[in-house]
Amino acid sequence: MALKDHSLDDKIIKAAFDEFMEFGFQKASIRKIADRAGVTPGAVYTRYDSKDDLFCSLVSNFLSAVKTQSEPIGKMYYDLLESKNVDDLLDAIRKEEKIYLDILFQYYDECILFFCRSEGSSIYAMMQKMMEHKTVETVTFLKEMAQGDIDLDGVGMIMGEQFHYYQQILEKGYSKEKAVSCMKTVETFLEAGWRDLFERILQ
Template identity: 30%
Template sequence: MQILKDEVKQSIRQAALAEFKKHGYLKASIRQIADAAGITPGNIYRYFKSKDDLFDELIQPIHAQLAEVLRVTKQEVDSTLCTVLSDHLVILRQIDASLIQLFKESSAELTILLNLSEGSRYQSTKQDMITLVVQIMTEVFTAELAAESGQLAPQDRLTASMMATTLVESICLILRDHEDGDTIKLLVDELLYVYCTGISEKIKLLKA
C-alpha cells in the first residue's frame, strides 16, 4: 500500500512539474495536474494541502540551493577588495557556473523558479539575483571610474543597473528556451564574453 501511495505522489509531482513549467504558478491548474496524473483533484489534496504546498514541494529545494549560492557570492563581494574589472568578472563567472550546475541537476525546477514563479513566495528570487549583480556592476564602475571619490555619477549608476538587469534577464531567457546543459553553458559563456567586452569598452569611453 505504501509503495502505491509513493507512486501516486510521484505521478502528482511529475504532472505538476510539467504543468508549472508550461503555465507558470499563477495559471497552473490542479484539475489539469490531476488529469495528467490519472487521479481526481480531490485525491491530490490527500497528498498536498494546496497548490502552494505542491509548488513548495517542487521548488523549495532548488530555491534553497540558489539562495545559498547568492548568499556566499554576496559575502565574497562584500569581503573581497575587488579593484579591477577582472576581479568582478571572476565572481560573475562563479554565478554562471553555479547556475549551470543547478540546471544540470534540476533543469525544470530552476527554469520555473526564475521565470514562472510569479504569485508564489519565490517570485522575488530573480530580483534578488539582479540586486546582487547590480551591486557587482556598480562596484566595477566605481572602481574604474570613481576610485578617488568613491561616488558614481547618477548616469553611470543607472548604466550599471541597466547592464546588470539585462544580463540576468538574458540568462533567464537562455534557461527558459534551451534544455541541453552544454548548449546553455556555451550561450551563457558567450553572453558573459559580450557583456565583459561591452563593459570594458564602455569604461574606456567614459574615461576618455
C-alpha cells in the same frame, strides 16, 4: 482520522510537474493535476494548502541551491574590495556565472518552472525580489569600491538582463555545451563594459 496514502505522493508530484510545465502556473489547476495523477483534488489538498504551495514545493531544491551558493559568491567579491584588482573582479564575475549555469543545468526542470512558468505565483514575485536584491548588492559593492561619487543607475538595467539570459537558455532548450558557448559570447561584450566601469570607479 484517515492516514495519508504516501504511495500517491510521487504521482501527484509528477502530475504537477507535467501540468505546470505544459500550461504554466496561471492556466494549471489542481483539478487537472489530480486527473493526471489519477487521484481526487482532495488528495492533493491533503498534501498542499493551495496551487501556489504545490508550485513552490516543486522549485524548493533549486532555491536551496541558490541560497547555499549566494553566501560564498558574496564573500568572493568582498574579499576583492581591498585589492581592487580589475582582472580579479572580472574573474570573479566569470566564476559566478559558471556557478549559476551549473545550478541551472543541475536543476533544469525546476529552473524552467521558476524562470518560464511562474507568472502569477508567489515564486514569480520572489524572482522579482531576487533581481532587486542582486541589483542592490551590486550597487552597494560598487559604491564601497568607488573612490568618488559615480552614477550607478544603469547597473540595475544590466543586472536585470542577466536573469533574461538564463531565461532564454531555457526557453530555447539549449544543451549545456551550447549555453556555455552563448554565455562566453555574452561575457566578451559584458566584460568590456564591466572593465570600463571598474576602471572609472577606481580612478
